[in-house]
Amino acid sequence: MSAPDLIVFHARLVPCSEVEIAMGRLGELSEIDDGAIVVEGGRIERIGKTEEVLAQTTLGPDTVLLDAQGRALVPGFIDPHTHALYHGRRIPEMQLRQQGKGYLEILDAGGGIQETVRQTAAVDDDTLARETRRRIAEAVTYGTTTVEVKTGYGLTPEREMRLLRVLAQVRRRAPVEIYRTFLGLHAWPQGEADREAHLLAMDGLLADVKKRDLADAVDVFCEQGVFSPEDTRRHLDAARAAGLAVRLHADELRPSDGAELAAEIGALCADHLLAATDEGLGAMAAKGVVAVNLPGTAFFLHEQALSAARQREAGVVAALATDHNPGSSPTFSMPMAMALAMHRAGFTPAEALVAATRGSALALGLQGSRGQIAPGFRADFVLLDDPDYRILMYSFGMNPVHAAYAAGRLVASAGRMTEEVKAWIDS
Ligand code: NIG
Numbered sequence: 356m357s358a359p360d361l362i363v364f365h366a367r368l369v370p371c372s373e374v375e376i377a378m379g380r381l382g383e384l385s386e387i388d389d390g391a392i393v394v395e396g397g398r399i400e401r402i403g404k405t406e407e408v409l410a411q412t413t414l415g416p417d418t419v420l421l422d423a424q425g426r427a428l429v430p431g432f433i434d435p436h437t438h439a440l441y442h443g444r445r446i447p448e449m450q451l452r453q454q455g456k457g458y459l460e461i462l463d464a465g466g467g468i469q470e471t472v473r474q475t476a477a478v479d480d481d482t483l484a485r486e487t488r489r490r491i492a493e494a495v496t497y498g499t500t501t502v503e504v505k506t507g508y509g510l511t512p513e514r515e516m517r518l519l520r521v522l523a524q525v526r527r528r529a530p531v532e533i534y535r536t537f538l539g540l541h542a543w544p545q546g547e548a549d550r551e552a553h554l555l556a557m558d559g560l561l562a563d564v565k566k567r568d569l570a571d572a573v574d575v576f577c578e579q580g581v582f583s584p585e586d587t588r589r590h591l592d593a594a595r596a597a598g599l600a601v602r603l604h605a606d607e608l609r610p611s612d613g614a615e616l617a618a619e620i621g622a623l624c625a626d627h628l629l630a631a632t633d634e635g636l637g638a639m640a641a642k643g644v645v646a647v648n649l650p651g652t653a654f655f656l657h658e659q660a661l662s663a664a665r666q667r668e669a670g671v672v673a674a675l676a677t678d679h680n681p682g683s684s685p686t687f688s689m690p691m692a693m694a695l696a697m698h699r700a701g702f703t704p705a706e707a708l709v710a711a712t713r714g715s716a717l718a719l720g721l722q723g724s725r726g727q728i729a730p731g732f733r734a735d736f737v738l739l740d741d742p743d744y745r746i747l748m749y750s751f752g753m754n755p756v757h758a759a760y761a762a763g764r765l766v767a768s769a770g771r772m773t774e775e776v777k778a779w780i781d782s
């Protein structure tokens with residue numbers, strides 16, 4: 356007979372299992388005081404009050420019992436938007452922007468994304484893979500147990516395919532789930548003059564990407580001056596025809612009809628949306644397209660975050676991500692994203708936590724297995740340094756994660772990586 360692998364007890368459970376997760380319909384979160392969870396085979400078997408759970412569960416000789424000492428236990432964070440696959444930093448650019456240069460202006464002048472493309476091309480695959488594993492491992496110490504990673508610092512067909520191969524290398528024996536997105540249309544490759552030929556070549560990769568199982572989804576930077584809604588639609592149509600999920604960077608800095616397009620094509624999610632219209636947000640809500648909030652990017656680019664009030668008005672489901680990248684959001688911290696969502700965008704703590712868990716699961720199409728503390732779900736969870744989950748938004752810039760578990764295994768403790776995770780970085 357099988358027995359539990361792990362029981363965590365004396366925890367304050369915040370399961371995030373409410374049925375309604377759309378903005379404007381979500382109330383306070385229900386909590387189970389002195390709760391326990393039973394983990395078996397990497398999944399949550401049962402949850403409830405400590406006394407009941409312990410009375411109903413038969414322990415095996417190897418069952419580990421963990422006293423949470425009253426700490427809050429929340430679902431592991433799901434970061435559904437990162438550009439973690441790159442080499443190099445862009446520190447001088449941060450100051451250029453403060454001196455008044457725009458993000459798109461720097462990109463047009465051959466800096467920004469183009470700078471990272473050059474730096475990424477200059478290192479070998481093993482270095483790139485190792486640096487990416489290290490970043491993901493760092494994200495895990497902040498409670499991230501599922502992370503999306505995009506390509507996008509290759510730009511040409513050859514270099515983008517190389518990035519997909521490195522990503523496959525990164526995922527081997529990964530301690531947390533890594534969701535893969537192909538972002539070949541992230542910026543125009545320098546020196547490429549034939550617009551039509553380039554777009555066709557990028558569309559032409561997608562069937563092979565799917566056949567070789569190199570990506571889960573396709574994304575496009577749909578923005579005035581980058582890729583138009585027409586370019587975006589065509590590429591994402593090709594993606595869908597190949598059997599890949601579709602999403603887009605929409606209306607990040609200037610209104611670009613991105614939210615409207617996301618609704619029209621029924622994308623999984625549309626991300627950024629700082630310049631989205633109310634009509635666009637409303638259309639997304641009507642079509643079930645998730646709004647991925649990236650308040651770290653708004654903060655770092657000195658822009659106004661997408662307001663919670665507008666999302667409530669639209670009734671859209673909000674997700675929350677770091678957008679980790681070397682140019683517009685060099686953070687890995689989902690707690691920081693939650694703090695910014697609350698203090699810069701007006702999310703309630705409940706909205707911010709639900710966005711970072713259930714909303715983000717929905718943005719990746721993983722809502723059936725992740726984002727909740729509930730029987731049958733993957734045992735991805737985080738113990739916080741306080742009984743009150745709002746410590747996440749309160750101790751901004753700090754790390755309130757006491758321990759993180761992925762599929763029932765310890766992956767971070769007291770802000771540090773486990774030995775197993777360190778070994779994976781060096782693998
Ligand atoms: O999500 N907007 C495009 N892509 C990233 C930034 C990438 C970069 O600056 O390197 C973003 O903000």
Ligand code: FE
Nearest residue numbers: 436438604678
């Ligand atoms: Fe992004």
